Amino acid sequence: MNLNKVYLIGRLASDPEFRTTPSGQEVATLRMATNRVWNDRASGEKKQSTEFHTIVVWGRLAQIANQYLNKGAMAMIEGRLQTRSWEGQDGVKRYRTEIVAENLQLGPKPKGNETPLREELKPAIANKEEIPVVNEDEPLRSTSSSDSEIEEDEVQLKDVPF
Numbered sequence: 001m002n003l004n005k006v007y008l009i010g011r012l013a014s015d016p017e018f019r020t021t022p023s024g025q026e027v028a029t030l031r032m033a034t035n036r037v038w039n040d041r042a043s044g045e046k047k048q049s050t051e052f053h054t055i056v057v058w059g060r061l062a063q064i065a066n067q068y069l070n071k072g073a074m075a076m077i078e079g080r081l082q083t084r085s086w087e088g089q090d091g092v093k094r095y096r097t098e099i100v101a102e103n104l105q106l107g108p109k110p111k112g113n114e115t116p117l118r119e120e121l122k123p124a125i126a127n128k129e130e131i132p133v134v135n136e137d138e139p140l141r142s143t144s145s146s147d148s149e150i151e152e153d154e155v156q157l158k159d160v161p162f
Contacts, residue, residue: 028056031054032052053099054098055079079099
């Protein structure tokens with residue numbers, strides 16, 4: 001069995017680049033920054049490095065990324081690695097490894113206000129339903145409500161096997 005799975009949690013380094021292919025497929029390209037922090041064994045000082053990733057998002061996920069993500073927004077991407085190759089105008093073969101997103105989780109909203117939307121997107125989504133996101137400071141809901149108030153697909157703590 002083989003496995004090609006990538007999970008990234010990071011911040012967007014730029015606004016999504018959204019386009020439509022000649023065949024009508026919608027695609028967005030995201031640039032995400034992730035960082036790694038560690039203590040240097042020799043000196044004991046804290047070190048940090050940043051990696052930048054190119055993520056390709058197709059279809060409905062591309063629309064969601066374009067509408068709700070912007071530079072600096074936190075997100076989690078689940079996907080797979082894919083390497084493309086092409087011949088440049090100078091005749092040199094070039095390669096690019098990207099992450100093809102299969103799932104997207106929006107990160108927490110900035111404290112104190114809503115995620116700022118780019119001006120050109122505000123009229124397009126003014127009447128749309130809000131996509132739920134994880135809020136860092138939001139308290140957990142009480143599970144002491146009666147069974148008649150519990151939604152059908154809601155997972156109850158007593159049902160978790162561990």
